[in-house]
Amino acid sequence: MRVAESSKGHRVLVIHGPNLNLLGKREPGIYGASTLEDIERSLARFAETLAVRLDCLQSNHEGVLLDAVHGAVDVCDGLLINAGAYTHTSVALRDAIAGTSIPTVEVHLSNLYKRETFRHHSYIAPVAVGQISGFGANSYKLGLQALVWHLETLRSTPNKPKH
Numbered sequence: 001m002r003v004a005e006s007s008k009g010h011r012v013l014v015i016h017g018p019n020l021n022l023l024g025k026r027e028p029g030i031y032g033a034s035t036l037e038d039i040e041r042s043l044a045r046f047a048e049t050l051a052v053r054l055d056c057l058q059s060n061h062e063g064v065l066l067d068a069v070h071g072a073v074d075v076c077d078g079l080l081i082n083a084g085a086y087t088h089t090s091v092a093l094r095d096a097i098a099g100t101s102i103p104t105v106e107v108h109l110s111n112l113y114k115r116e117t118f119r120h121h122s123y124i125a126p127v128a129v130g131q132i133s134g135f136g137a138n139s140y141k142l143g144l145q146a147l148v149w150h151l152e153t154l155r156s157t158p159n160k161p162k163h
Contacts, residue, residue, distance in 0.1 A: 009051030010077040010151050012144065013102075014043065015065055016058035017084030023109075030110050034137040046141045050148050062090055069096040078147045079104040080140065087112075087122045094123040103150055107143035108133035 016036060019026060024035035034042075040056050047054045055076065057068050065086065072079060079102050086093050087106070097104050104127065111134030112119045125131050129150050132143040 009053070010148060011053045011055065011075065012047070012078045012080055012147060013068065013072045013076040014040070014054055014056045014140070014144075015068055015079060015081040015083070016056070017065060017082060017086045018060040019084055020082060021058050021060070030115075039137045039140055042137065043140050043144060047144060050144065052144065052148060062086060062092060066092055066096045069093070069100055069102070072102055073100050076102060077151050078102060080107060080143050080147055081105070081124065081128075082107045082109070082140070083124055087124055088119055089123070091123055094127055097124060098127040103147065103154070104128045105143040105147040105150070106131040106133075107139045109136050109139055110134060 020036055023039065024033055036058060040054075043056075044054055057064075059065055059068075065083070069079065079097065081097075081104060083090065083093055083106070087108070104124070106122065106124045106128045108131075112122070114134070122131065130146055132139045132146065135142055
């Protein structure tokens with residue numbers, strides 16, 4: 001797990017699912033030319049402006065992602081997740097997010113609703129605060145900004161439900 005140090009604000013776990021390690025090479029017409037490292041570097045710089053500490057993890061293995069979500073309990077304030085293909089297949093990942101009650105924003109580089117119909121369904125969306133898709137690498141920044149806004153709203157209204 002890579003950690004981007006920043007100020008003492010919120011701590012967010014950024015989870016990248018299967019095949020995202022191939023960004024920059026994998027179908028650049030769909031996913032863009034940015035590598036995962038490019039995205040994480042840019043997101044870390046943006047996180048500093050929001051006083052957010054990021055922990056970043058990429059795995060092609062569902063169990064590793066589940067363990068990361070479980071491990072974020074009482075450690076991270078929020079999750080930013082691009083679950084890749086697990087978005088459309090993993091009830092286990094959905095249940096982990098729901099079970100931990102960690103505020104989560106789902107992000108995708110491409111617009112899922114302009115793609116194959118099997119990509120139109122997300123198991124994660126119903127248990128997430130929201131979903132950002134279709135803005136390329138900027139989907140991560142938009143998602144982080146939305147998550148921080150949500151966390152700040154929770155901080156100012158403590159009895160508000162997390163999801």
